[in-house]
Amino acid sequence: MADSTQHSATVQDFARIDEVTALKERTIAQKVFASQPFWVTIALILICLIMNWVEPTFLTSGNLYNITRNFAFIGIMALGMTAVILTGGIDLSVGSVMGLVGVVCGLLLQAESHWAVAVLAGLATGALAGAVNGVLIAYLRLPPFVVTLGMLSVARSLAVVLSQNKMIYEFGPYADQFNWIGGGQILGISNPVWMLVLLTALFGLVFNFSAWGRYLYAIGGNENAARLTGVPVDRIKLQAYVAAGLTAAIAAVMIVGWQGSAINALGTGYELRVIASTVIGGANLMGGEGGAYGAFVGAALIEVIRNALLMAGVDSNWQGTFVGAFIVLAVLLERIRGKKSD
Amino acid sequence: MALLELRDISKHFGAIEALRGVDLDLERGEVVGLMGDNGAGKSTLVKCIAGNFRPSTGEIRLDGEVQHFHKPADARERGIEVVYQDLALCNNLTAAENVFLGREPKKSYGPFKFLDYAQMYTRSGEIFAELKSETRPRDLVKRMSGGQRQAVAIARTRLKDAKVVLMDEPTAAISVRQVKEVLDLILRLRDKGMAVVLISHRMPDVFTVCDRVVVMRRGTKVADKAIADSSPEEVTGLITGAIRAA
Ligand SMILES: Nc1ncnc2c1ncn2[C@@H]1O[C@H](COP(=O)(O)OP(=O)(O)O)[C@@H](O)[C@H]1O
């Protein structure tokens, strides 16, 4: 508690009050140590070092190239998911939207469309699916869980219908350009990883330094208060779901390019890996807490552990078990942390 | 001509009639106490004035001009500020972010606009100093005491020089010393020529700072008289219905 003698309201006292109070605020170091992404980063580094000690091929550039590319798709989707989770919502449809976007891109390429047309149509499809989610949730006030579960089913079914349940791999005259987007590399780092880094920086900037970003946190913190003070809550929520749809579409475009083919099962089960990434990175499923770097490092941790298990000879079918356990553990940890700070 | 004139304001939520034909005038430099039992319609009236609700019928005039507020920003634009009953704070944001919520100052870098944190911290720090509050701009609201939270909510009304300040139970749940600070603040606002509406259940507060007391019962105004012509006993009777009107 500040000393009451420092609180006379004469003008020259202002600076003094500031100086005194600044000292008592939490320092940046304290904030970092209290943040989940920091500890996840530490865990990530430790696991990598241990793995490299056990299995010296782990930190080779080849394996790193693969690991980073593998988590890039999940990480990109986790960024949009973070926007939604910050508002206290959830988007279960991102995996299915990815599948639908992949099929849309594949069909257009097969019909010999320009690669840019395929990309734009893919992005538009993702944004549209997000917008439908957003309108139903923000304006018709339906629960996000129900709406996006519905979209999970609808988008997947549309993907199956549109693809006539066939794999699409004849990408027409612009195949090479399209495939480079997701399958190429620049300076030895795969394009999806560049995209993830770029988007993480962009989302980090937006979350922390734009009014839109602050509104996401405000809505998650106290939606009613945000509404009363004049935050355009409904519009912001709609936009958060559009962002989630768009990031799913970006990831879809890149993954289809990397694989050089589109199947309607693309992205099945990804919603859980994406949600797990954000939660491990410190996002609170109740809303109001989380960040871009957290989504990035959360996705990285899951993939590194998965890769480590594979190298250790654990059957890859265990993956679902450990992703599920991770979500529950992360939420449990959040509970314990929340209790402490209250 | 009064500063703010409400004419025949009604508001219903489905079958619930929260307000029925309320008339109210506010003069510059006047503090009006608004009293009434829970559910009498006080908060609803404040939210109609502040642009949170659109009245079902009736007219709001500010400086003689008819107003149609569609959202809180419209009312704020015209100089109407509110301290909401539950304070309307976001626990996960800092004091400064809460003060500026919905009207953040921005700096432009080419086509991009970023939040101007420096300005948010200095300006809210100045306001807290002016309010003689020990609130620190960078602290998270969830770590704050009741009085500090109050200061954050009140600080919002000081960003611009308002014409009308509406306070919905600002002295509920704070300590005696802090109540006195809030009441002092109300008098300072009044001295600057603002009209203040103070909703309170605390009879002493109303009889200390208000010039006039308005009593509501079940959505209607049952009394509107100078404090000097009334008494706590009479107001209590009006609130409970023991006295029908005055
Ligand atoms: N958003 C709303 N929807 C439905 N009914 C409401 C709403 N807000 C207030 N009411 C009702 O209006 C009446 C007046 O409430 P309120 O203005 O909060 O009273 P007070 O502030 O005097 O305690 C109550 O019956 C309350 O239930």
Ligand SMILES: [Mg+2]
């Ligand atoms: Mg009330």
